[in-house]
Amino acid sequence: MIKGKGIPLTITFLTGVIIIVTFFIPHSPFGEFEQTALRWYSIIAGFTMLLGVDSLLRSHIKKFRKKDNNWEYSIVVFIAFAVIVTTGIIATVRTGNAFNTDTSFMYIYNHMIIPLQSTMFSLLAFFIASAAYRAFRARNTDATLLLITAIIVMLGRVPISDRFIPAVPALTEWIMSVPQMAAKRGIIIGIALGAIGVSLRIILGIERSYLS
Amino acid sequence: MNDIIKKLTAIDRRYLFIIIALVVVIPLLFKPKFPIIPKKPVIDAYKAVDSLSAGDNVMISVDYDAASMPELQPFLEALLRHCFKKELNPIMLVQWQLGAPLGTRAMEKIAKEFDVEYGVDYINLGYRPGYTAQIVGIGKEIRDYFITDYKGDLIDSFSVMDDIHNYDDIDILVGLEAGATGNIWVQYAGARYNQRIILALTAVSAPDAYFFYQSGQIEGLVGGMKGSADYETLIDHPDVAVAGMAAQSFVHILIIVFIILGNIAYFFEKRNKGKTLGGK
Amino acid sequence: MKKLCYLLLIMLLVGAYPALHAQTGTMPLDPDTAYSDTIPTEIVLRAEDTPNDAGSAITVTWECNDNLPSGLITIVRINGEEESIVAEDLMLTKEQVRDTDVADDKEYSYYGIITSPDNKYYRTKDSNPAKSEAQWFNTDRTDSFVAVLFITLVFVWFIQQAKKGKSFYIRKINGLDAIEEAVGRSTEMGKPIMYILGIGYVTDIPTIAGLTILSRVAKKAAEYDTSVLVPCYDPVVMTTAQEVVKESFTEAGRPDAYQKEDTMYITQDQFGYAAGVDGMMMREKPGAVFLQGLFFAESLILAETGHSIGAIQIAGTTETAQLPFFVAACDYTLIGEEMMAASVYMDKNPLMLGSIVAEDMVKVLIIVILFIGLLLGILGPGLGIDIFNNWFEWLIRII
Numbered sequence: 080m081i082k083g084k085g086i087p088l089t090i091t092f093l094t095g096v097i098i099i100v101t102f103f104i105p106h107s108p109f110g111e112f113e114q115t116a117l118r119w120y121s122i123i124a125g126f127t128m129l130l131g132v133d134s135l136l137r138s139h140i141k142k143f144r145k146k147d148n149n150w151e152y153s154i155v156v157f158i159a160f161a162v163i164v165t166t167g168i169i170a171t172v173r174t175g176n177a178f179n180t181d182t183s184f185m186y187i188y189n190h191m192i193i194p195l196q197s198t199m200f201s202l203l204a205f206f207i208a209s210a211a212y213r214a215f216r217a218r219n220t221d222a223t224l225l226l227i228t229a230i231i232v233m234l235g236r237v238p239i240s241d242r243f244i245p246a247v248p249a250l251t252e253w254i255m256s257v258p259q260m261a262a263k264r265g266i267i268i269g270i271a272l273g274a275i276g277v278s279l280r281i282i283l284g285i286e287r288s289y290l291s
Numbered sequence: 292m293n294d295i296i297k298k299l300t301a302i303d304r305r306y307l308f309i310i311i312a313l314v315v316v317i318p319l320l321f322k323p324k325f326p327i328i329p330k331k332p333v334i335d336a337y338k339a340v341d342s343l344s345a346g347d348n349v350m351i352s353v354d355y356d357a358a359s360m361p362e363l364q365p366f367l368e369a370l371l372r373h374c375f376k377k378e379l380n381p382i383m384l385v386q387w388q389l390g391a392p393l394g395t396r397a398m399e400k401i402a403k404e405f406d407v408e409y410g411v412d413y414i415n416l417g418y419r420p421g422y423t424a425q426i427v428g429i430g431k432e433i434r435d436y437f438i439t440d441y442k443g444d445l446i447d448s449f450s451v452m453d454d455i456h457n458y459d460d461i462d463i464l465v466g467l468e469a470g471a472t473g474n475i476w477v478q479y480a481g482a483r484y485n486q487r488i489i490l491a492l493t494a495v496s497a498p499d500a501y502f503f504y505q506s507g508q509i510e511g512l513v514g515g516m517k518g519s520a521d522y523e524t525l526i527d528h529p530d531v532a533v534a535g536m537a538a539q540s541f542v543h544i545l546i547i548v549f550i551i552l553g554n555i556a557y558f559f560e561k562r563n564k565g566k567t568l569g570g571k
Numbered sequence: 572m573k574k575l576c577y578l579l580l581i582m583l584l585v586g587a588y589p590a591l592h593a594q595t596g597t598m599p600l601d602p603d604t605a606y607s608d609t610i611p612t613e614i615v616l617r618a619e620d621t622p623n624d625a626g627s628a629i630t631v632t633w634e635c636n637d638n639l640p641s642g643l644i645t646i647v648r649i650n651g652e653e654e655s656i657v658a659e660d661l662m663l664t665k666e667q668v669r670d671t672d673v674a675d676d677k678e679y680s681y682y683g684i685i686t687s688p689d690n691k692y693y694r695t696k697d698s699n700p701a702k703s704e705a706q707w708f709n710t711d712r713t714d715s716f717v718a719v720l721f722i723t724l725v726f727v728w729f730i731q732q733a734k735k736g737k738s739f740y741i742r743k744i745n746g747l748d749a750i751e752e753a754v755g756r757s758t759e760m761g762k763p764i765m766y767i768l769g770i771g772y773v774t775d776i777p778t779i780a781g782l783t784i785l786s787r788v789a790k791k792a793a794e795y796d797t798s799v800l801v802p803c804y805d806p807v808v809m810t811t812a813q814e815v816v817k818e819s820f821t822e823a824g825r826p827d828a829y830q831k832e833d834t835m836y837i838t839q840d841q842f843g844y845a846a847g848v849d850g851m852m853m854r855e856k857p858g859a860v861f862l863q864g865l866f867f868a869e870s871l872i873l874a875e876t877g878h879s880i881g882a883i884q885i886a887g888t889t890e891t892a893q894l895p896f897f898v899a900a901c902d903y904t905l906i907g908e909e910m911m912a913a914s915v916y917m918d919k920n921p922l923m924l925g926s927i928v929a930e931d932m933v934k935v936l937i938i939v940i941l942f943i944g945l946l947l948g949i950l951g952p953g954l955g956i957d958i959f960n961n962w963f964e965w966l967i968r969i970i
Contacts, residue, residue, distance in 0.1 A: 103716050106705040110625035114431050117424035121436060124421030124807075131806035131836035138832040149854055176442045178392055178417075180399070188392050193357040196389075199842035200358035203495070203868060204542065206875040208311050209304040211546050212553045214899035226554070230547050236494075236517055238325035239540035252330065260502055263891050266907050267502065268937060270889045273911030274776040276930045279726050285922045286783070286914060346662045358842040359868070389840050423774050454658045459669055469841060470770060470867045495868045499892040 088284040095282035136160070163187060228254060296559040307549065314545045318537035325536055327529075329521035332504055336489045336511020337525040339463055340370070345378035347462040348455060352476065353394035354386040354422075355469035359493045360393060363467045365532035366491045366519035367397045370465060373526045375405035375412070380451050382461070384437065385418040386425075386472045395441065410440075410449030417441030426475050430458055430484040458484040463510070465489045468496065477503050491518060614663075616646075616681050618701035623712075626675045626705030631698065633683065635663045643686040646670070649697060650679055657681065673703050714970075726929040733925030741924060746885050746903035747916050750788055753883045757858030758795040763833075764788065765857040766812075767848055767873060769888065770804045770841055771865030773811055776911070777889045781864035782808075782815050783914035784887070788861060789816040793823035801834040802851060804844045809836045845869035849876045862886040862901070863910065866893045874900035887913070940970070 094116075101113035139153040163184070170182035177184040217223040234240045235251025280286035329337075340349065351370065355363050374381045383398055385391045398415055407413060416437045419425055425436045433456060439445055446452045454460055464486050466476045473490050480486040487510055490500050494515025504512040513522055516539060519532035614633050621628035631646055645659040646668050657670045663685070673679055679702075683695040733739065757764050766785050771778035785801070792799045799816060803809035813834045820829040837847035849872065852860070860877040862870070862884065870886075870893040877884045878900045886897035887905030897904045905913065908930075915923040944966055951960035 099719065103709055103712055104707060105623055105625045105709050106707045107625055110431075110705075114428060114435065117428040118435055120424040121419065121421035121428070124424070125419075127806040127810075128420070128839070129806075130810055131839065134806065134809055134836040135838075138835045141832055152850075178395055178441065180396070185392060192389065193360065195846075196357035196840070196842050197360065199846050199872070200361075200868065202872055204315065205304075205308045205311055206871050208307050208546055208549055210871060210875055210896070210899045212302075212304075212307060212549045215550045215553065216557045217554050218557075226550065230550065233543045233547055237540035237543045238327050238517075238520070238536050239544070241328045242325055248328070248330070255498065255501055256505060259498065260505060263498070264502055266891050266894075268934065269908035270911070272930045272933055272937075273780075273908035274889075275722060275933075276726070276926050277776050277780060277911050279723065280923060280926050281779070283726075283730070285730070285920070285926065344662055344664045347665075356840060356842075387841075423772070454661065454668070456669075456671060471775065471865055493868050495871075496890075496892050499890060 084287065088287070092282055092284060095278075132160075228258075296556050296563075311542065311545065314541045315538045318541050319535070321537075322534060323537045325540060327520050327524040327533055327536065329525050330518075332501075332512035332514070333518050333521035334511075334525065335504075336465075336491075336513050337373070337522060339487065339489055339510040340373055340379070340465075341377065343377065343379055343462050346380065348380045348382055348451075348460060349374050350461045350464040351381050351383045351394075352386055352464065352466045352472070353383065353390040354472040355393075355467055355493070356387050356389035357393065359469040361531075361535065362493050362516045362519065363469070363491055364393060364397060365516070365530055365535075366513050366522055367394070367467055368401055368530065369519065369522045369526055369528065369532075370491075371397060371401040372404070372528055373522075375401060375407055376526070378412075379462075381413045382416065382451070382455065383414070384416040385441075386422040387469070388418045388420075391418045391441065411451055414446070414449055414451050415441045416446065422472055423475050423479070426472075426479045427483070430480065432456055458486040461486060463487045463489060465491065467491045469493050470496075473500060477508050481508050489513070614644075614683065614685060614695050616683055616695055616698035618679065618681050618698040620701060620703050621669055623706050623709040626703055627673055628669050628671045629673050629679060629701050629703050630667060630669050631657070631681050632667045633663075633695075635666050642688060645684040645686075647682050647684065648673070648679055649681065650677075660686070675703050675705060678702055722929075722933055725932055726926055729925040729929040729932070730922050731925075733921040736921075737925075738921070739924040739928045741912070741916055741919070741927060744905070744909050744912070744916050746887065746905045746909065747784075747913055749883075749885055749903050750784075750917075751791060753859035753861075753885055754788065754791045754795055754797060756883055757792075758797045760858040762858035763798040763800050763855055764792050764859045764861070765800045765802070765848075765852060765855070765877075765882075766861045766863070768801065768803060768808055768812065769862065769864030769866045770844060770869065771808070772805050773807045775865050777863075777865045778808060780910045780913060781887070782811060784861070784863050784910070784917075785812060786815045786819045787914075787917045789819035790823045793820040793825040793828060796825070796828060798828075798830060798833055800851065800855060800857065802837045802844075802848050803835065804837065804839060806836055806839075809834060841867065841869055842872075845872045848873055852876050852880055852882075856880050857882050860884045862888070862897065863905070864888065866890055866897075871896040871900060877901070940966075 097109075098113060098116065101109040104110065135156070139156045141147075142150050143153040143157075166182070166184040166187060167177045170177040170179065170184040174182055179185065211229075215222075215226050215229060217226055231247060232251050232254055234244070235248040235254075240247040277286065343349070349370075351367070353367065371381060373379075381398070383394050385394050395415055398413065402409065402413060409415075417440060419436050428435050434446065437446055440449070458464075458480055464476065464480060466473050466488065468490060469492075473492060473496075476486075476488055476490070481488050488508070489511040490503070490509050491513035492500055492515070494517070497512065497514030497518070500509065500512050500514075503509045513519065516532050516535050520529075520536050523530050523533050614635075616631055616633050618629050618631050621630045633644070642663045643660045644663050646657040646661070648655050648657050648670060657672070658668045661668060670679070670681070678700040680700045681698040685693040685695065687693065754764060766788060768778060768781045768785070771781075773779070785799075789799050801809075801812045801816065803812060813831060816834055817826075817829050817831070820826055837844050852873075853876070857880075860882040862873060862877075863886070866873070866888045867890065870888070870890075874884060874886060874897055884901035885903045885905070886901040887910040888894065888897065889907045889910065891907070894904065894906060912927055915927050944963070947959050947963040947966060950956050951963035
């Protein structure tokens with residue numbers, strides 16, 4: 080009798096084996112099974128967004144009720160959530176599609192979401208500068224080699240060196256396609272085998288920590 | 292000298308941030324010009340698209356959002372210009388929901404420039420959740436995932452979709468990537484269905500796609516804003532990416548200067564420590 | 572007069588052709604009389620069952636002739652007395668179309684209507700008859716099948732060896748040894764632990780590996796009575812993480828200490844997520860930050876913020892482009908496969924250790940093949956020695 084963790088382990092084993100088999104057997108019912116499973120996954124993935132909304136709102140309602148530290152930010156979450164959902168619904172009802180360029184929903188997207196996202200990404204430039212200042216120190220031979228390579232690649236990646244030091248872009252291409260690639264391929268082969276290992280351990284039921 | 296070194300080692304990172312901001316903003320205001328020499332991975336991407344015949348289908352996947360817009364949006368626009376100029380049929384789909392309006396915006400803008408008709412010369416299928424399942428599933432039938440376009444109209448009502456069912460009907464796929472979706476395109480659409488692929492990635496992720504490019508799993512690689520500038524140069528339509536190259540050049544040089552200063556400070560710091568420890 | 576007749580004929584055709592296009596399904600076609608008499612070049616259609624599919628498909632191919640480089644072709648299916656359009660106005664250069672609307676084990680043939688650049692229409696001869704059928708094995712994937720079989724056998728063999736009691740060794744992984752130190756330090760400081768799973772989905776192996784490490788971290792945290800904050804990018808990952816943390820707290824005998832809201836959804840937007848997590852870091856000031864999963868451009872933003880609050884940081888990802896950022900900003904970094912081996916390392920379960928040895932054996936085999944390829948590559952294509960050249964090509968074909 081299968082019970083406890085036996086049920087999810089059996090489901091994992093059967094699904095894993097069937098999906099592998101369908102990869103090699105196109106004949107009905109195997110080929111169709113894979114496509115059906117993929118469609119299911121795609122539909123379920125759409126509904127999972129509700130789980131996220133539920134979690135987000137619950138945690139902020141709790142914070143707001145308990146007046147936890149920084150509970151004021153939860154009000155911002157509620158207002159932002161209400162505004163974006165309302166404008167989305169109004170835009171869809173009015174024009175049939177919230178993504179039409181002249182809707183209030185798209186106004187928020189263009190004038191709030193885009194600048195906010197761009198700001199977050201642009202922080203990367205500042206963080207890279209401070210990390211580079213701190214981390215790229217010539218502590219030993221290896222670190223010095225890394226440092227020199229980084230400088231060559233950074234120079235070779237911008238047009239200014241095409242104009243003043245044309246050998247650097249060529250050297251950069253060589254660094255990217257030979258030593259960089261050699262190291263990366265080694266890591267990638269390891270990762271691929273690691274992924275196969277994890278997959279087989281999960282399918283065979285040896286790895287159970289994801290079920291806990 | 293020691294004082295300067297001490298200040299250098301203990302410099303508040305906010306000063307670095309101010310200098311970075313200035314070095315980005317000033318070239319954007321004065322727009323100095325540098326010659327753009329396109330690199331081979333981008334030239335290969337250009338050639339792959341350029342070798343297609345009129346009427347061929349190019350699937351474009353918008354897998355980024357506004358954060359990566361400065362790097363990838365110029366390439367999207369350049370690619371669409373190239374497609375419409377060659378009378379290719381771009382079929383756009385989106386794997387990152389917040390990227391959907393960016394794709395729509397670029398398509399509408401470039402379509403206007405070329406006087407092409409929606410549904411006949413190009414189509415925008417929009418966003419669907421569950422990208423791994425979708426990428427595998429399109430190998431059999433695209434209608435299992437996209438029955439309607441981004442506006443909710445049936446795709447079978449558009450002539451451009453008449454003969455498109457799966458990857459066999461897509462002449463080349465171009466993925467614009469800010470995350471993991473590019474790997475999935477290569478692993479499933481490429482390896483499983485032999486789909487020809489070009490990837491455009493943000494600069495921080497581009498090195499990860501070099502081995503796909505070298506092994507021929509992707510036919511071209513457009514990395515970051517520099518890649519977009521290369522493509523704009525190749526289609527002979529310099530635009531925002533080319534304009535951004537000056538700022539990028541100066542920032543790279545500034546970071547190199549920071550690294551050198553950091554090392555000088557580190558060197559003196561180590562020497563001083565050595566002296567206090569008896570010159571060891 | 573003759574020219575006028577031709578003109579009328581073309582006009583008729585132009586009028587008739589849209590009507591022809593409008594036909595779908597089983598509507599009969601009778602276009603023969605409307606075509607030009609002479610076909611400038613012979614285009615031969617060939618029909619055959621689409622290989623390696625689930626049936627219901629026939630592939631029609633033709634060779635494009637240089638005399639009609641920009642012509643169009645409409646493919647028509649003949650099913651006994653019925654004729655129907657399969658695909659219309661394809662570029663001749665496409666040279667192939669798949670008819671996916673056919674029944675298995677029934678004979679069909681095809682012909683094409685070619686539109687020349689000067690708007691003349693020609694009918695090709697009928698193709699050979701072809702039947703569609705489903706295949707039981709996809710021969711295109713034989714190499715994958717052999718690889719799957721071989722790798723599975725190696726794994727099963729080593730797992731069997733472990734079952735028989737053979738002991739295996741696993742090398743030290745500093746990043747994993749430091750977990751206890753990180754949790755302990757957080758506890759001493761009276762601060763929570765933050766566990767970031769990145770922007771992967773539950774279908775991504777690195778995310779699963781991140782979840783397995785989370786179960787160990789959460790168990791340790793429960794034992795030390797420290798809270799674990801898990802901000803998530805994906806709702807399914809969040810639900811799984813909630814279960815993992817709950818079970819870990821239960822296993823540690825502290826189910827009462829489990830707080831569901833500590834594992835929360837932030838947003839499914841890359842930099843919105845980075846902003847949310849950064850804000851949380853600045854407010855909560857965790858003593859230890861774990862970054863385990865799939866990371867992209869947001870990696871350094873997260874790691875630098877963690878560094879700025881003085882947290883002990885243990886990172887791990889399979890994204891090689893992000894590894895340098897983690898190495899620069901974190902105290903410990905698990906590189907790719909170390910992350911995959913984490914659960915094995917922490918459990919030291921003999922069966923799991925067997926699977927790691929199997930991975931290493933396959934890796935050794937790959938290294939041997941690479942080395943042989945390198946030698947043959949130098950001796951064959953490099954130095955032009957025929958026999959090695961043949962062996963090299965044979966090796967490439969097999970791979």
